[in-house]
Every structure is written in structure tokens, then in C-alpha cells.
Amino acid sequence: MMLIEETAPAAEALPVAALRAHLRLGSGFQIADDNAETLALTGFLRAAIAAIEARTGKVLLTRRFRMQLxxxxxxxxxxxxxxxxxxxxxxxxxxxxxxxxTLSPDSWRLLPDGQRPMILPTGIILPHVPRRGLVNITFTAGFGESWDQVPADLAQAVLLLATRYYEDRSLEGSRAAMPFGVSALIERWRQVRTLAGRGNREAR
Structure with a gap:
């Protein structure tokens, strides 16, 4: 299985102002409101979002993906x-x-689910895939296009993790461990991953 992110969250959708305020409140840092600092905070936020999404399987800000099986x-x-x-x-x-x-939209339907959304056939089974073939599925996922649509605990986890990245920015390997507070916030969103493709050619 290959998963490709075809679009990225817009910079204006990221909570840069909230992170800047959080840093000033929590650590007493004097964070300059200049372009270079904004770019740096944006980078820490993108890294924190990517880490939270990887741990939970939840997409925070809406974007398009392509899955290849x-x-x-x-x-x-x-x-x-x-x-x-x-x-x-x-x-x-x-x-x-x-x-x-291209499969007709009449031949399949999306079964929404907060943990494991599925594509179901409208008939008996999904179409046959040739031995050397590939399936490409393009889909849009995310809680919303603006930060206020992200669940509060996940949004707070991102701010805490981005703050850790900011404070430890000069330390090598500091992004390997997930802080306990962040882990506690995201725990209810985590899921047991399942394989996205079977590749069971011998059963044909």
C-alpha cells in the first residue's frame, strides 16, 4: 500500500497565533512577530500535526489523498x-x-466511520484487479478546513507538541519521544491499524 498526500493544509489554517501566545504564556519567551519566526512556528506546527496524525490515523485539517493498492x-x-x-x-x-x-460511482459507496471508514460494493463484491494491476483510490479526509473544526483535545495536543519542538529545537533526536501529556490527550483517538491491501494473489 502506498499513501500519497496530494494537498497540504494552507498556511493560514495553521494556529500560528495560538502557538505564539502559548509560548509566551507557558515559557516566558519573547517571540518576535516577524516573518522568519512565523515560518519557524509554521514548521513546528506542521511537524506536530504530522506526528499526531501518524499516531492516531486522524486527519486534522482537510486535504486530499491517493491510496494505491x-x-x-x-x-x-x-x-x-x-x-x-x-x-x-x-x-x-x-x-x-x-x-x-475508472469505476462508476454507482458500483461502490462510502461507509463513514470514525475509526475505519470503508468502501463497499453496491453489488456483491468489488471488481477484480488483474495480477499485475493496481487500484488507485482518491479521497478527501479531515475534520475541517479551519483550525476551530479540529477537536479540542487534538488541537491542544498539537500546541503542546509544537511547543516541545520549539523548546528542544537545538537538541538532536528530541522529536523521537511523545510527551506524556500529548499521549494522554490523543489516547482516545488512537486505533489499531489494519492492512490496507491484501495482495492475496494465490487465491485467484
Whole structure:
């Protein structure tokens, strides 16, 4: 399985002002309101968001992804690796010989779920994938396009983690460990990951 992030959160959607205020309040730092400092804080926020999303499988700010599989995990239904999924924008099958078939939206449907959203066939099973073929699924996921749509505990976890990155920016390897307070905030959002593709060719 390959997961490609096709769009990134807009810089204006990131809580730079909130992080700057949090740093001044929590640590007594004098954070300059200049462009270089804003770029640095933006970088710490993006890193913190990426870390929280990797731990939880939840997309905080809405963006588009493309998932590539060599086979369905189960032809009765394909689990998507991220949540919440707002829409599945397209599914196509590449036969490996240069022919790409776009599946009709009438042949599948999205089953929304806070942990494991799924693509289900409207018929009996999902279409056959040739032995050397690939499935490409494009979908949009995220809680919303603005920061105030992110759940409060996840938003706070991002601010705490970005603050840690800022304070430890000169220390090598400081991003390896997740602070306890951050782990506690994200615990209820974590899920047991499942494989996104089966690749079970011998069963055909």
C-alpha cells in the first residue's frame, strides 16, 4: 500500500497565533512577530500535526489523498487508513498494461466511520484487479478546513507538541519521544491499524 498526500493544509489554517501566545504564556519567551519566526512556528506546527496524525490515523485539517493498492484487502469491502473521510472522489483500476478503468460511482459507496471508514460494493463484491494491476483510490479526509473544526483535545495536543519542538529545537533526536501529556490527550483517538491491501494473489 502506498499513501500519497496530494494537498497540504494552507498556511493560514495553521494556529500560528495560538502557538505564539502559548509560548509566551507557558515559557516566558519573547517571540518576535516577524516573518522568519512565523515560518519557524509554521514548521513546528506542521511537524506536530504530522506526528499526531501518524499516531492516531486522524486527519486534522482537510486535504486530499491517493491510496494505491496491488489488490483489495477484501473484495467485500476495502478499509481506508485515515479518518474522518469526507468523500471518495474516484476509484480506478490500472491493469498493468496501460489500460486504466475508472469505476462508476454507482458500483461502490462510502461507509463513514470514525475509526475505519470503508468502501463497499453496491453489488456483491468489488471488481477484480488483474495480477499485475493496481487500484488507485482518491479521497478527501479531515475534520475541517479551519483550525476551530479540529477537536479540542487534538488541537491542544498539537500546541503542546509544537511547543516541545520549539523548546528542544537545538537538541538532536528530541522529536523521537511523545510527551506524556500529548499521549494522554490523543489516547482516545488512537486505533489499531489494519492492512490496507491484501495482495492475496494465490487465491485467484
Amino acid at each position: 496491488d489488490d483489495w484487502r477484501d473484495r467485500l469491502g476495502q478499509t481506508l487508513p485515515l479518518a474522518p473521510v469526507q468523500s471518495v472522489d474516484g476509484i480506478s483500476i490500472d491493469d498493468g498494461g496501460g489500460t486504466v478503468t
